[in-house]
Amino acid sequence: MxxxxxxxxxxxxxxxxxxxxxxxxxxxxxxxxxxxxxxxxxxxxxxxxxxxxxxxxxxxxxxxxxxxxxxxxxxxxxxxxxxxxxxxxxxxxxxxxxxxxxxxxxxxxxxSLDPTDAGMLNDMAWFLATSKITALRDPEQANDYIQQLQSVAELDAMSTDTLAAVAAALGNFTEAAKVQQKAITMLLKEGDLGDDMLSDYRQRLQLYRNNRMYTE
Incomplete structure (x- = not known):
């Protein structure tokens, strides 16, 4: 989260x-x-x-x-x-x-959700798409949140990473891999985010290419 x-x-x-x-x-x-x-x-x-x-x-x-x-x-x-x-x-x-x-x-x-708060919408979408607790995971609601986010702000590397996780949670792995590659490109352009984050993004890309969703 x-x-x-x-x-x-x-x-x-x-x-x-x-x-x-x-x-x-x-x-x-x-x-x-x-x-x-x-x-x-x-x-x-x-x-x-x-x-x-x-x-x-x-x-x-x-x-x-x-x-x-x-x-x-x-x-x-x-x-x-x-x-x-x-x-x-x-x-x-x-x-x-x-x-x-x-x-x-x-x-x-x-x-307490603020529908105009891009950061909070991203957090909610990420959690509902990636929670290890099956009972709490809700990809459809996660998709609603990430769509709301796009209506109030442009996607950056982090929210694009979330968009990819949502696609994977919905079973759209080809789309998830495509979006995750875009997130990696954006991350490299943004810079100053550390090697660990880049490694995490690449690991998720490999998961999606293997038709597996990401959970944490």
Missing amino acids: RATLLLITALASVLLSGCGNDLLVVQRLQSLKPEPQQPFDDQTPAYQDWQGQFEYAEALLQQGRPLTAIYWYSKCANGGHLPCIRQLGYAYMQGGATGHDPYLGLELLTR
């Missing part, structure tokens, strides 16, 4: 449940507290200042206070604030110290 937002690295987790249009994020860790060496300051956001809570959580991450940050992300996500919900979704999709729960992560990201 190519997350464009900052990953939350905190030793805490949250539980998602929904009621109508309301999104409720309930903390499982009832004793969650700020790091002892860095207590709360006196400038904490107001009770229903969701944007203020989001910005405060972002600042806490920059300060190296992830436990406190996730507390505030949870609070503003509980108020239905989409940026907070999105951050939590990315955290669960990628794992890390928050724990890996792609089912919860996907639900959070789907609820």
Whole structure:
């Protein structure tokens, strides 16, 4: 998953449940507290200042206070604030110290999807096309997302790589190989992306030529 937002690295987790249009994020860790060496300051956001809570959580991450940050992300996500919900979704999709729960992560990201955000559309298409979890893989929905992306932005090497993965997930391996070769050409033109990424692109090309999809 190519997350464009900052990953939350905190030793805490949250539980998602929904009621109508309301999104409720309930903390499982009832004793969650700020790091002892860095207590709360006196400038904490107001009770229903969701944007203020989001910005405060972002600042806490920059300060190296992830436990406190996730507390505030949870609070503003509980108020239905989409940026907070999105951050939590990315955290669960990628794992890390928050724990890996792609089912919860996907639900959070789907609820907070911005249809004009090319990066997020790319992330969603990539995950739904390449997830190793069969129950979560949805090539048709992935194709819808990558088509939406093309309506709001031009494809770069990364999103072209995603387009190829979607084609392979749909079983269109000849098309996938053709698009992946284009992604490699674009990557070489863009430059400064490292040998590891180029190697990954070439490995996927070989998979598609062998009529195999890519999963991770």
